[in-house]
């Protein structure tokens with residue numbers, strides 16, 4: 001007996017219409033990123049666990065949601081839950097830091113052991129980009145601006161960019177201590193995760209899905225209240241640049257993001273589209289100051305963003321935007337009997353050599369069945385081959401849209417179809 005196992009929880013199969021839209025979206029994103037000077041990087045889907053499991057990274061994503069395994073050589077490996085750490089590992093390993101600025105993008109699958117729900121999968125696709133070099137308020141603004149361009153170029157309307165700053169990493173311990181002291185008297189009112197976060201990473205309490213509406217969380221001190229002069233000046237410069245670039249954004253003082261490597265600018269792109277559901281963050285990113293150093297590189301910083309492709313596709317669907325064209329055939333060849341099949345194969349080959357998309361009946365079916373298939377495949381022309389056509393070397397052609405039927409040689413058909421001139 002064959003044992004048939006279904007796909008693993010939180011995964012999906014991609015085919016038919018959906019894969020067409022998916023591929024179109026990938027092509028579209030690549031075009032936008034090329035325009036902004038990013039080049040593609042492909043890193044492994046698994047890395048040494050230490051690339052993600054670093055001492056400074058205590059986010060749920062890394063501590064609770066990674067797929068970790070040991071290979072036959074006893075190496076500890078992790079399926080990548082996000083793209084940035086692997087890209088920085090490659091940046092350092094390949095000494096890309098010898099150039100002042102490196103701009104990379106990636107598209108591929110990522111893996112998180114999360115509770116699956118609408119818009120949240122265990123294997124999902126991201127398109128991400130990283131700009132690594134010196135810290136610059138202009139570069140931070142540009143990454144937010146590319147993210148806006150992604151949204152705008154897709155035609156998505158009901159989307160908001162939320163922006164915040166966390167201040168530089170070196171001033172975060174002081175702010176975290178203030179938060180820990182603030183939340184400690186409320187410990188019993190916090191969810192199980194946040195009880196742990198009070199000491200480990202109190203920032204995360206600010207945007208905890210369970211606790212964020214509680215009054216004492218709303219009133220908690222926010223990072224911006226504790227910025228020093230330099231950080232404030234940097235943040236103001238980022239905002240001014242965005243205004244100059246005509247990038248609309250909303251300041252959200254409680255935005256902290258779900259990873260611990262961020263310092264300074266952070267942002268998220270949120271869908272306000274009816275029917276989207278709770279997983280409405282289309283993309284998110286921010287500035288990281290220490291990741292390059294932590295992964296063995298020099299003192300460089302970076303800024304990046306990643307979009308979830310499934311969520312972008314859902315946004316497109318809900319806003320009625322279609323990227324791929326409907327499938328069509330240039331011609332479908334209809335035959336009446338075995339004798340005509342040889343002729344039909346000859347016509348098929350000639351047309352395919354001329355780059356036409358052509359199909360034929362493979363099962364010797366009735367005229368009616370062939371016609372039905374031709375229409376279901378969206379054939380622009382029907383080429384009919386019967387006794388008469390066999391003898392005369394003339395084809396009977398019918399344009400499906402106008403139902404106009406004509407007789408012509410194959411060369412004539414090729415010319416007319418190519419010039420789109422069926423007069």
Ligand code: HAM
Pocket residue numbers: 081082083084112114119120121122123124125126128129130258281282283284285286287303304305306307308309310311
């Ligand atoms: P992230 O916010 O964890 O950031 O993920 C980015 C996007 O990936 C999310 O906004 C969401 O659209 C999508 N996403 C995340 N998890 C899932 C899931 N389980 N199912 C479906 N979609 C999901 C990062 O990953 C950072 N590496 C972004 C970044 C790049 N920061 C700096 N550079």
